[in-house]
Amino acid sequence: MLPPTGAIWEGSVTDTAYEPLTTESLAARLGGIKAITDKLGTDTAAWQAKEVGDGNLNLVFIVHSPAGAVIVKQALPYVRLVGDAWPLPLKRAFFEYNALIRQAERDPGSVPEVYHFDEDQALIVMEFLSPHVILRHALMAGKKHPGLARRMGEFCARTLFRGSDLCMDTARRKADAALFLDNVELCDITENLVFSDPYFDAEMNHHTPGLDELVAQMRADTDLKIAAQDMKARFANNAETLLHGDLHTGSIMVSDDETRVIDPEFATYGPIGFDIGMLIANFFMAYYAMPGHIGDGAARADYQEWILGVIAEIWQVFEAEFSRLWREERTGILYQKSLFEDQGDLLGAEQALARYMRHIFRDMLGFAGVEIIRRTLSLAHIAENDTIEDEALRARCEGRGLRLGRALLVGRGGFAGLGSVLELAREIERRDWT
Ligand code: SR1
Ligand code: MG
Numbered sequence: 336m337l338p339p340t341g342a343i344w345e346g347s348v349t350d351t352a353y354e355p356l357t358t359e360s361l362a363a364r365l366g367g368i369k370a371i372t373d374k375l376g377t378d379t380a381a382w383q384a385k386e387v388g389d390g391n392l393n394l395v396f397i398v399h400s401p402a403g404a405v406i407v408k409q410a411l412p413y414v415r416l417v418g419d420a421w422p423l424p425l426k427r428a429f430f431e432y433n434a435l436i437r438q439a440e441r442d443p444g445s446v447p448e449v450y451h452f453d454e455d456q457a458l459i460v461m462e463f464l465s466p467h468v469i470l471r472h473a474l475m476a477g478k479k480h481p482g483l484a485r486r487m488g489e490f491c492a493r494t495l496f497r498g499s500d501l502c503m504d505t506a507r508r509k510a511d512a513a514l515f516l517d518n519v520e521l522c523d524i525t526e527n528l529v530f531s532d533p534y535f536d537a538e539m540n541h542h543t544p545g546l547d548e549l550v551a552q553m554r555a556d557t558d559l560k561i562a563a564q565d566m567k568a569r570f571a572n573n574a575e576t577l578l579h580g581d582l583h584t585g586s587i588m589v590s591d592d593e594t595r596v597i598d599p600e601f602a603t604y605g606p607i608g609f610d611i612g613m614l615i616a617n618f619f620m621a622y623y624a625m626p627g628h629i630g631d632g633a634a635r636a637d638y639q640e641w642i643l644g645v646i647a648e649i650w651q652v653f654e655a656e657f658s659r660l661w662r663e664e665r666t667g668i669l670y671q672k673s674l675f676e677d678q679g680d681l682l683g684a685e686q687a688l689a690r691y692m693r694h695i696f697r698d699m700l701g702f703a704g705v706e707i708i709r710r711t712l713s714l715a716h717i718a719e720n721d722t723i724e725d726e727a728l729r730a731r732c733e734g735r736g737l738r739l740g741r742a743l744l745v746g747r748g749g750f751a752g753l754g755s756v757l758e759l760a761r762e763i764e765r766r767d768w769t
Contacts, residue, residue, distance in 0.1 A: 352455055353425060356409050358384040361396060365407070370451040371460055376402035390585065390598065391416035391715055392423065397463060404465070405450060410457035410600075416715070417539075423520055425457035427600040430518045432459050434602035437511075437577060442493035445486070446596050464595055467588035471718050474584060474621045475628050477638050484645040486594035487587070488652025491611045496660040498577035499607065500669045508667065512574050512604045521580070521601045522571075529705055530567035533712035534560045542712050543720075545730025549737055550712060562744045563708075566701045574604035582610040583706075583717070584617040608698025611653060615646045615699065616706035616740075619760060620717055623735045627723030639764070643757050650699075650753045654692060661688045697747050700756065704744025707736045731768075738763050 356364060365371050366379035375382055381400050384407075388395035392415050396407040410428040414421040432452045439446050447462040473480065500508055532540055534554055542550055553559055579586070580601030588595045622642045629635040662684070665672060670691075675684035710717050711733045720736075723729040739760055750756050 353412070353457060355394060355411060356384075356396065356407065356456075356458070358386055358396065361398065361407065365398075365460070368451055368460075371405060374403045374405050374450060375400040388415065392427070392600070404463040406447065406461050406463050408459045408461065427518065427521055428452075428457035428459060429454055430515060430521070430602050431598070431600035433514065434577065434579065434599035435459070435461075437498065438490075438494050438579070438596065438599065441497040442490050445490045445494075445594075446599075464588050464590075467590045467593065467595065470584040470587040470589050470594075471617075471621075473589055474642070475624075475719055475722065477625075477629050477634070479638075479641050480589045480591070480594070482592060483587075483589060483594050484648035485652050487596075487614060488649045489656050490594075490596055491582075491614065491649070492653045492656035492660060494579070495576045495607045495610060496657055496664070499575055500667045501661065502664050502667045504666070505668050511577060515577060515603050518580075518601070518603050522603050525580070525601060526567060526571060528713045528715065529709045530563055530570065532714070533705075533709045534563055537713070539714040540712055541714075541716075543726055543730045543733055545727055546711070546734055546737070549734055553708070553712075553737065553741065556741070558745050559741055562701065562747075563705055566698075566705050566744065569606050569698060569701070570609060573606040575607050576604065578603055578605045579610050580605070582614045583710075584614075584621065585718075606698050606702075608695045608700075609702050611649070611695070612699040612702025613706045615649060616703040616710070617717065618642050618646050618649075619703065619739055620707055620710060620736050621719050622760065623732045623739075623764065624717075624719035624723065625732075627725070627728055627732055628719070643760065647753055647757060650696075657692070657695075658688060661691075696750075696753075700743045700747040700750060704740045704742070704747065707740030708744070711737055711740075734768060735763050738768070 361384040362379040362382040366377070366382070375398060378400070382398055383400070384396045384398045386394060386396050392411065394409045394411060394415075398405050398407055408428075408431075410423075410425045412422055412425055413419040414423050432449065435446050435449050439448070447464060449459060449461050451460040452458070470480075470483070496502055498511070503511070527537075531537070536554070578601075579596065579599045580603050581598060582596070586596060586598045588597055622639050625635050625639050625642075629638055670684070670687050672684070675681070675687070709715075711720070720729055720733055723732060742759060742763075743756070
């Protein structure tokens with residue numbers, strides 16, 4: 336397998352002292368680092384390392400000792416999902432580290448605490464979250480998490496507002512934009528896998544066979560292709576804020592009373608609607624996948640409504656928190672208070688906010704549409720669908736997602752509010768499409 340069409344990074348990573356960790360070498364190699372021995376103790380013979388990475392790119396170890404536990408995440412010089420035929424630079428760990436420390440500052444308690452970063456080894460040692468599980472797994476198990484939507488709405492509002500020109504001073508904002516501009520190869524993955532590959536017969540694409548007819552229709556759909564490219568242009572050309580860059584339900588960990596966001600290695604400056612659009616897309620896909628996970632009709636309907644409620648609350652909390660920050664922390668170079676509030680023009684500030692929010696809403700729907708389509712037709716799919724063994728049932732679930740994805744993407748400017756989006760999602764689920 337090769338890098339996707341148009342991928343631009345073909346180098347190798349042999350010019351540093353970099354060496355991937357193994358469960359055997361880990362204690363000897365990290366046992367002299369105080370930030371780690373502070374957590375695990377100095378008796379490295381008592382450390383136990385287990386490799387648990389199930390993502391597409393990296394090594395992830397849980398290291399336990401009688402004194403505590405940490406996570407050690409190390410980038411590999413290639414895409415783990417595909418193998419060493421697709422090289423990928425180690426510097427993504429640098430961007431992940433820089434994103435994590437900014438997210439911790441902008442929304443305290445939202446991400447794991449970082450204990451140690453080694454740029455040459457592309458490794459981050461961070462807080463072990465327990466008893467947290469990956470949200471995607473909790474959704475497949477039909478588990479409800481009461482604080483999840485509020486926390487994700489706050490996370491999106493705080494990180495996206497506070498990383499933007501609405502809040503930051505010009506020097507720091509431009510320095511950050513320049514720093515993250517170098518995350519070229521991960522942006523390149525997104526640009527290809529998310530916005531282009533699904534719309535033609537790209538090499539690494541795959542889809543459930545029962546979707547052949549619908550996929551052919553979509554690839555012949557000019558309005559859809561143009562809409563996807565319009566969203567790609569929004570992503571590539573609008574450095575509005577520092578994005579997480581890959582905010583799906585596999586990048587969130589939950590316990591009964593806590594929600595944390597992990598894995599911001601795709602961090603880049605981009606449009607505010609991108610993260611929140613990706614996030615709600617993943618909830619919509621989980622909604623449609625439920626016939627593959629919950630057999631009982633009433634229990635399934637109840638859980639599906641809970642998922643739609645999560646989407647509604649994320650947007651409602653995002654809107655409220657973003658509006659609060661607009662009113663209280665608008666200290667950056669855009670929509671300055673000197674033009675509005677300081678002139679007694681409070682209404683003007685509110686009018687500008689309402690307009691800005693409509694633009695985020697529209698982008699959010701467009702990005703949600705491309706995310707649903709790419710997770711069904713491109714390289715990287717979602718476990719909620721992949722674990723449905725009955726192919727006909729999987730095609731049923733994914734086909735509904737694709738229909739919603741198209742409607743959101745092409746129709747992103749025509750929805751009156753989130754209520755009508757949710758009603759459309761329900762109607763697509765109810766209808767017999769055969
Ligand atoms: C080759 S990487 C494929 C996908 O995995 C990551 O989690 C991102 O979502 C990326 O698009
Ligand atoms: Mg990831």
